[in-house]
Amino acid sequence: MDFNDTPEEAAYRAEVRKWLDANAKRKASKKDTLEALSGTDALQRAKDWQRKKAEAGFACITWPKEYGGQGGTSIQSVIYSQEEANYLVPTGFYDIGLGMCIPTVLAWGTEEHKARYVGPAIRGEEIWCQLFSEPAGGSDVAGLRTRAEKDGDEWVINGQKVWTSGAHYCDYGIVVVRTDPTVPKHKGLTMFIVDMKSPGVEVRPIRQMSGEANFNEVFFTDVRVPDSDRLGQPGDGWKVALTTLMNERLAVGGGGGADWSELVDLARDAELADGPAINNGAVRERIAQWYVETQGLKYTKFRTLTALSKGQTPGPESSISKIVSAPKMQELGSFAMDLQDIGGIIRDRDISAQNATFQNQWFGGAGYRIAGGTDEILRNIVAERVLGLPQDIRVDKNVPFNEMPKGK
Secondary structure, three states: OOOOOOHHHHHHHHHHHHHHHHHOEEOOOHHHHHHHOOOOOHHHHHHHHHHHHHHHOOOOOOOOHHHOOOOOOHHHHHHHHHHHOOEEOOOOOOHHHHHHHHHHHHHHOOHHHHHHHHHHHHOOOOOEEEEOOOOOOOOOHHHOOOEEEEEOOEEEEEEEEOOOOOHHHOOEEEEEEEOOOOOEOOOOEEEEEEEOOOOOEEEEEEOOOOOOOOEEEEEEEEEEEEHHHEEOOOOOHHHHHHHHHHHHHHHHOOOOOOOHHHHHHHHHHOEEOOEEHHHOHHHHHHHHHHHHHHHHHHHHHHHHHHHHHOOOOOOOHHHHHHHHHHHHHHHHHHHHHHHOHHHHHOOOOOOOHHHHHHHHHHHHHHHHOOOOOOHHHHHHHHHHHHOOOOOOOOOOOOOEHHHOOOOO
């Protein structure tokens, strides 16, 4: 494992830094980062930044040139992402579309799909969402009940999706629906591209306890989608969805938020009954534990970067990283709030310790343990596909979906 850039990689990193220095402001503090992601003009600023990146050749670096990408290497994409993280730029609006939806279109779409949708997404002109989860499905994506019925050259979709991030500002989405209920649940699914402005599509934001409304319910009432906007063959929806899910786990595997170093700063300022928290043995033990986990995650990520640098396909590192980083993110936030005593309930960025970083992390941590596969699902993946352990017993494995028992 080599932790250093090759001469070519170092030259590319220098090129990226030069462009970023000329077009963006370096981060000065966490508060700057939070302010960059807020405000009524955040969406427009994100569109402007995405367009600027695309014009400079730093958007979707690995994607084929014929569709608007750069035809570059995976390690070049990693280098750009590492460098951009040091600058005050709007992020978040394109993560799902460019990280999950459009890669699925590239893998399963027709040439017409690629010519129509990929370029505008890269340039930031159109934003995409992913419509998978349903109220009755839980973590079982294949248990979905939204249905589509063929009507000539169109499909008519009826049903409901939930927890759809960004649906309220998206232009398009990819939706997986049930087109054949007479076969086992994984075999009767089909994936479509859907125009989020189509008649019959209703988006209802979900107000969270944090006060934000980033998630949505999406209702489909007799929504007509042309057969030409189908991804894959009818019944191939599960295979297509796996492409999306693998990209999702790669996109969210690294985690984020405050870490052990921020916790050290907090512990130096926090007072316990026996003095400064940093002098308390139990506090120091927890900090040491999270330091060790952070180092393990860092070197696991280096394995991925080394594979990319050599042109190889990474292994199961992303699933492993998410299994560790998601609970760590939530637990560290909770512990930090406890250290703040009654101040831990204050989420005002202007008066809370470290601009309410830990409070926001605690709120977001629960969702992060679900996004891209729950902790339990990812443990099963590692157990079955990496360690070769027996699969869980599935009583519904060969049962047609319309014969499966349903709750009353």
